[in-house]
Amino acid sequence: MDTSQIIVTIVGLGLSAFVVWYFFFFSARQTTSAVSSSSGVQEVDITVKGGYSPDIIEVERGKPVQLSFYRDEENSCSEELLMPDFSIRRDLPAFKTTLVELLPEKAGTFTFTCGMGMLRGSLVVK
Amino acid sequence: MEPATKTETLDIEGMTCASCAAAVEKSLSRAPGVQSALVNFATEKATVHYLPGQASPATLKEAVINAGYGVMERPPDTSAAERSDEIDRQKALAYQTLKRRFWVATVLAIIIMPLSMLMLWPAMMARVNMPLLNYAMLLLTLPVLLYSGREFYVSAWNGFKHRSANMDTLIAVGTGAAFLYSLAATVVPEFFTSRGLMPEVYYDTTATIIALILLGKLMELRAKTQTSAAMRSLIGLQAKTARVVRPDGAEVDVPIAQVQLGDIVLVRPGEKVATDGRITEGQSAVDEAMLTGESLPVEKKTGDPVFGATLNKTGSFRFEVTKVGADTMLSQIVKLVEDAQGSRAPIQRLADKVSAIFVPTVVVISILTFVLWFDLAPAETRLPLALVNFVAVLIIACPCALGLATPTAIMVSTGKGAEHGVLIRNAEALEKAYQVNTVLLDKTGTITKGEPAVTDFVAPGQDGARLLQVVAAVERQSEHPLAEAVVRHADDQGGDKLTATDFRAVEGKGAAATVDGQAVLIGNRRLLAEEGINLSPELTAQAEQLLSQARTVLYVAVAGQAVGLLGVADTVRDTSVAAIKKLQALGIEVVMMTGDNPQTAAQVAGQVGITRYFAEVLPADKAGKVKELQGEGRIVAMVGDGINDAPALAQADIGLAVGSGTDVAMEAAGITLMRSDLNGVVTAIELSRQTIRTIKQNLFFAFIYNTLGIPVAAGLLYPFFGILLSPMLAAAAMALSSVSVLANSLRLRSFDNH
Numbered sequence: 001m002d003t004s005q006i007i008v009t010i011v012g013l014g015l016s017a018f019v020v021w022y023f024f025f026f027s028a029r030q031t032t033s034a035v036s037s038s039s040g041v042q043e044v045d046i047t048v049k050g051g052y053s054p055d056i057i058e059v060e061r062g063k064p065v066q067l068s069f070y071r072d073e074e075n076s077c078s079e080e081l082l083m084p085d086f087s088i089r090r091d092l093p094a095f096k097t098t099l100v101e102l103l104p105e106k107a108g109t110f111t112f113t114c115g116m117g118m119l120r121g122s123l124v125v126k
Numbered sequence: 127m128e129p130a131t132k133t134e135t136l137d138i139e140g141m142t143c144a145s146c147a148a149a150v151e152k153s154l155s156r157a158p159g160v161q162s163a164l165v166n167f168a169t170e171k172a173t174v175h176y177l178p179g180q181a182s183p184a185t186l187k188e189a190v191i192n193a194g195y196g197v198m199e200r201p202p203d204t205s206a207a208e209r210s211d212e213i214d215r216q217k218a219l220a221y222q223t224l225k226r227r228f229w230v231a232t233v234l235a236i237i238i239m240p241l242s243m244l245m246l247w248p249a250m251m252a253r254v255n256m257p258l259l260n261y262a263m264l265l266l267t268l269p270v271l272l273y274s275g276r277e278f279y280v281s282a283w284n285g286f287k288h289r290s291a292n293m294d295t296l297i298a299v300g301t302g303a304a305f306l307y308s309l310a311a312t313v314v315p316e317f318f319t320s321r322g323l324m325p326e327v328y329y330d331t332t333a334t335i336i337a338l339i340l341l342g343k344l345m346e347l348r349a350k351t352q353t354s355a356a357m358r359s360l361i362g363l364q365a366k367t368a369r370v371v372r373p374d375g376a377e378v379d380v381p382i383a384q385v386q387l388g389d390i391v392l393v394r395p396g397e398k399v400a401t402d403g404r405i406t407e408g409q410s411a412v413d414e415a416m417l418t419g420e421s422l423p424v425e426k427k428t429g430d431p432v433f434g435a436t437l438n439k440t441g442s443f444r445f446e447v448t449k450v451g452a453d454t455m456l457s458q459i460v461k462l463v464e465d466a467q468g469s470r471a472p473i474q475r476l477a478d479k480v481s482a483i484f485v486p487t488v489v490v491i492s493i494l495t496f497v498l499w500f501d502l503a504p505a506e507t508r509l510p511l512a513l514v515n516f517v518a519v520l521i522i523a524c525p526c527a528l529g530l531a532t533p534t535a536i537m538v539s540t541g542k543g544a545e546h547g548v549l550i551r552n553a554e555a556l557e558k559a560y561q562v563n564t565v566l567l568d569k570t571g572t573i574t575k576g577e578p579a580v581t582d583f584v585a586p587g588q589d590g591a592r593l594l595q596v597v598a599a600v601e602r603q604s605e606h607p608l609a610e611a612v613v614r615h616a617d618d619q620g621g622d623k624l625t626a627t628d629f630r631a632v633e634g635k636g637a638a639a640t641v642d643g644q645a646v647l648i649g650n651r652r653l654l655a656e657e658g659i660n661l662s663p664e665l666t667a668q669a670e671q672l673l674s675q676a677r678t679v680l681y682v683a684v685a686g687q688a689v690g691l692l693g694v695a696d697t698v699r700d701t702s703v704a705a706i707k708k709l710q711a712l713g714i715e716v717v718m719m720t721g722d723n724p725q726t727a728a729q730v731a732g733q734v735g736i737t738r739y740f741a742e743v744l745p746a747d748k749a750g751k752v753k754e755l756q757g758e759g760r761i762v763a764m765v766g767d768g769i770n771d772a773p774a775l776a777q778a779d780i781g782l783a784v785g786s787g788t789d790v791a792m793e794a795a796g797i798t799l800m801r802s803d804l805n806g807v808v809t810a811i812e813l814s815r816q817t818i819r820t821i822k823q824n825l826f827f828a829f830i831y832n833t834l835g836i837p838v839a840a841g842l843l844y845p846f847f848g849i850l851l852s853p854m855l856a857a858a859a860m861a862l863s864s865v866s867v868l869a870n871s872l873r874l875r876s877f878d879n880h
Binding site for chain 1 (some may be wrong): 212213216217220223275280283284285286287288289290291292293294343347463464466467469470477478481482483485486489490493494496497500501505512517525526528530533552721747
């Protein structure tokens with residue numbers, strides 16, 4: 001093995017380790033709790049751009065929830081929003097706000113994803 | 127001339143009762159410049175006609191607020207119908223942009239390709255200036271990257287910031303690496319030559335990959351619009367206007383949003399029924415196929431319900447509006463289909479888990495591929511080989527095929543189901559229906575019509591036609607269901623109607639009256655016995671025979687003489703025999719359950735070809751019977767009417783509620799059949815089988831494609847067969863893979879219930 005091979009090997013393994021750590025273990029998720037409006041609806045604003053910000057949303061059980069998804073990109077990956085636990089499939093028009101209303105009746109963590117399951121966020125019902 | 131008025135529709139917030147609507151209306155009417163204001167409490171909308179000079183949406187809003195209510199800014203997602211317009215517009219726009227990006231990439235790739243081929247031709251190479259050619263190709267590639275492929279890089283970067291990686295990440299890294307390498311070879315070729323390497327460029331690869339991926343996306347987008355075609359046509363069924371008859375008799379065409387509960391709407395032949403209601407005047411045949419899948423028009427008369435979006439065929443009628451907006455049957459169907467399309471099938475679970483870790487895993491595999499090639503290949507070719515295989519791995523991997531496999535099939539099939547009057551609650555229901563091997567039918571209302579009909583009329587030595595009219599004259603005054611069956615039968619036979627006097631109902635036994643001066647008795651045997659009337663041996667024999675055929679027997683006596691018999695039974699639907707045969711042909715055991723005595727049960731079962739049945743089942747025991755069958759290890763589908771059978775429907779692995787045509791939102795049932803015959807059951811099961819088969823094919827294909835494609839792209843075959851996959855071929859394969867999955871799902875559109 002010559003020097004460049006050793007360098008490539010080390011850099012390659014290092015990069016692989018970084019990818020695994022960055023996508024699977026690194027944790028800096030944004031958590032937001034819903035704000036209840038005067039009418040008792042828990043409202044959360046979410047920006048969709050290569051992911052969901054915030055991507056962990058905490059709401060209370062039994063109170064209606066209104067999620068406002070603002071899709072700040074045209075990239076087709078995020079054009080659909082899926083919340084299978086609430087039977088919701090929505091098209092999110094680009095640069096528009098789409099309201100999604102639901103009533104969380106059970107406590108738990110429910111994921112929401114884009115149409116292909118690449119972008120992920122979760123709704124934590126307490 | 128009257129100045130032009132403008133119309134504004136406001137969404138009113140906070141109205142809790144009809145009098146609130148009146149208050150809002152009053153406040154709006156009094157506002158300056160307002161000519162008329164109409165507030166619909168049910169839809170929470172106010173329609174205001176106003177003079178633009180004297181009023182504006184802002185002053186109208188103020189008037190509403192003054193009355194103590196609020197005006198909602200129109201929310202973007204009020205209903206599927208309203209949403210779909212905007213989304214369709216955006217999608218059409220996105221399609222156009224994508225098409226342009228594709229063409230730019232394609233044209234440039236077609237120019238770059240032959241230029242890069244020059245390098246393979248030594249005679250030519252000697253004549254052209256290599257660095258200059260490279261710069262020319264760089265210039266041609268830049269628009270492909272910056273215009274056509276821009277979205278990939280932006281999206282990959284946005285995703286990276288969120289620690290999420292998607293298909294764009296793979297394309298961005300793959301094409302990015304090929305481009306950067308080429309850029310280095312173009313700008314600083316001496317770096318390569320000094321190390322004994324050819325400064326090769328991969329501009330053709332970069333441009334071709336982007337062109338091919340865009341082609342794939344283009345085809346995907348087109349196919350995807352078709353998956354929701356059924357849904358769109360459902361939404362499109364909604365009538366736009368209604369001809370409302372005002373209390374003063376004037377007929378006015380009004381937009382559907384302004385129709386209110388209690389309005390009288392006129393429908394002429396050939397017109398669409400605007401919304402749900404009840405006929406108050408007139409009769410007609412209405413085509414309800416779009417809602418129920420039933421191809422024959424349904425006869426409607428005064429008092430019958432009519433549904434929005436159905437088509438009036440023959441007569442004209444007026445109906446009173448009972449439901450508007452989101453409460454109508456059409457809206458409920460749309461909602462149900464929409465919900466089903468948003469649900470997730472359990473079969474998808476593995477694919478979901480894989481997609482969640484797919485992209486980062488592929489990135490790691492590609493890096494390792496690079497390292498291995500670099501370490502193992504001969505020194506002079508190791509860098510290009512490592513690079514080419516690195517790019518090929520990234521490009522061939524296709525998470526899309528996995529992601530599209532299930533939802534597209536579910537979308538097509540739930541839409542298709544709705545077309546046939548089969549409403550599927552969610553993907554799980556579809557999957558359960560697929561596994562079913564036993565169908566349990568509640569006899570009444572599914573196999574049979576659920577209403578008694580005269581099957582036999584015996585009158586030895588009598589004028590049968592006249593006797594029937596005599597009987598009908600008496601029964602016409604009775605309210606008993608059996609009496610109704612007799613009257614219906616007599617009316618069907620035709621003949622002069624007679625009138626009966628001195629009608630008297632005999633509780634639990636029958637009825638008596640006088641027709642043409644003769645005393646007539648109709649009822650069970652006890653009625654005749656109490657009157658001291660004896661049956662002739664002939665009639666007794668006939669009665670015995672009818673009873674053995676599980677008929678209910680009505681005895682007729684005229685002027686103290688027993689003269690005839692009527693056999694009454696719940697009749698089997700015309701479609702039941704064929705439908706049950708079809709189910710059995712699908713390998714499903716059909717079991718019947720009924721509250722009738724074993725004799726009747728056996729008779730009906732024999733008639734429709736069912737071998738196993740439960741007789742004398744009390745309503746409370748129905749769920750128990752389902753359990754009993756499940757105890758035998760069967761996957762049971764229960765078919766019932768949704769109201770009385772709710773516990774049994776819930777107990778079954780999958781419940782199919784036969785709709786009464788009024789309430790589509792039957793909670794206990796996984797599947798609702800809009801048509802009340804058994805063909806819907808066949809459709810539901812055949813559709814579920816085809817759908818799940820399609821999903822399995824899709825998933826199999828997606829998994830196999832990736833598990834074979836990635837190692838081949840990594841160069842696994844090279845040591846054995848010398849085969850390497852060009853990144854351009856990888857791009858073509860990837861584009862085709864997701865399109866194939868979509869195309870396979872779209873095959874479900876040709877599903878037909880034969």
